[in-house]
Amino acid sequence: MAVQDHTFSHVDCEACPIRHRAVCARCDADELERLEEIKYYRTFEAGQTVIWSGDRMDFVASVVEGIASLTQAMEDGRTQMVGLLLPSDFVGRPGRETAAYNVVATTRLTMCCFRKKPFEAMMLRTPHISQRLLEMTLDELDAAREWMLLLGRKTAREKIASLLAIIARRDATLKLASATGQIVFDLPLTREAMADYLGLTLETVSRQISALKRDGVIQLEGKRHITVPDMDRLMDETGDDTDGGVYI
């Protein structure tokens, strides 16, 4: 996904690329108008930290463009990514004073921020927002639980295949390409970020990617550009229950 050049100094909500998927998806014109009053945009370069865990946080936000990661760290440096934030995903928790995780921009990142106090007030008056947020939170909980299975029980090879499958699937839906043909995409993550996501070391990530390449499951150009010649083959490697189902 090419980085775009929008400045986002101000964008009309109606024209927003994540209008129908974000926390504001159910809002009517009137409600959007009130959101416009409390929103502002912030942009971060790849690698920049958006928030440190424990920091005071006086906004919540939607990811508009780019990718961010949610990570937790132990004192000795061991790090686990606990969420990958894609466009339309929500950041922050209403009712909470401080950030619970580190948020880092993985790519160039634009967020639509809402001042927390007014947003919380608005949530009480606007069921459309809480309803959508509940739905999104339930989805995230499902994703987190799927990831728990991966972290707790999958082999390194299965972990890598699962991550590639998720990214491939997401990219395929974005591009509206049929999932039957070759799937081509760029990894939005470094090997280290992948390792943090998968609960592995970056060396193991590198080795397993090489192994999948050697076995013809994927093709690599450069470090990041990936071709999946046969999606079913990749799915077989994930260890997931496929039983002929469609991978949504």
Added chain:
Amino acid sequence: MAVQDHTFSHVDCEACPIRHRAVCARCDADELERLEEIKYYRTFEAGQTVIWSGDRMDFVASVVEGIASLTQAMEDGRTQMVGLLLPSDFVGRPGRETAAYNVVATTRLTMCCFRKKPFEAMMLRTPHISQRLLEMTLDELDAAREWMLLLGRKTAREKIASLLAIIARRDATLKLASATGQIVFDLPLTREAMADYLGLTLETVSRQISALKRDGVIQLEGKRHITVPDMDRLMDETGDDTDGGVYI
């Protein structure tokens, strides 16, 4: 926690033991009355399966008494617990037709079930319910993410210590005992269930419990009865960030 003998054929919501923590916590008398109309109780013996993943589910529920586990399984039998359901926890997802996980009663279990359709209809009219459900879901998401760190990055010993600490803490608050003295509790889980929760084998669980006992971190009577002579010592073993904070 002793298994109680309530039949729960019908209990007045006002007298319910989880009245102030469950999904109905914020409901007023009027709203409770409407909930009474769509609720019914079900009880399961330890070991019984409440729902199989994929099964049609025409209710949602609150755990009233006992413990249930939420598990995900791979075809080859590898199993990962993705949630431990304690009294007041919510089961099921409004808007979803089929169960996403296996739900198994770990102890004798009583649930307060709501017929799904009327419950969903009521949610739309009753912000008190959705608000509370959102709050509970956000808490569960945090718990799931904490568990991701455990699964992805902690050693077997740290995993065991973390689980013991969580159970000890919960029991201490239930008993309103000061957390400073000795903490004594019974494990509500078999070694196998612990293994499924921690992403380990039951042999490793057994070995690590023996090691913690050998090192004096815990004392064991029988297989399940545990004494923690020094909670700080146990916390040190979890690998978590303590920096003098109170363990809530």
Added chain:
DNA sequence: CGGGGGGTTGATCTCCTTCAATCAACGTGG
């Protein structure tokens, strides 16, 4: 008495980590 469920312990194996060397791409300053 036999059997089964839950648990412990031992021996061995293996997958992943750790430590380390090397490489390619890139920018930067002399």
Added chain:
DNA sequence: CCACGTTGATTGAAGGAGATCAACCCCCCG
């Protein structure tokens, strides 16, 4: 333009934490 440092990635060798396979124990119950 080249030397140099940096960053991200690959690959190798060695070691170890946890898995696997297996024997055995304890206790309860029919």
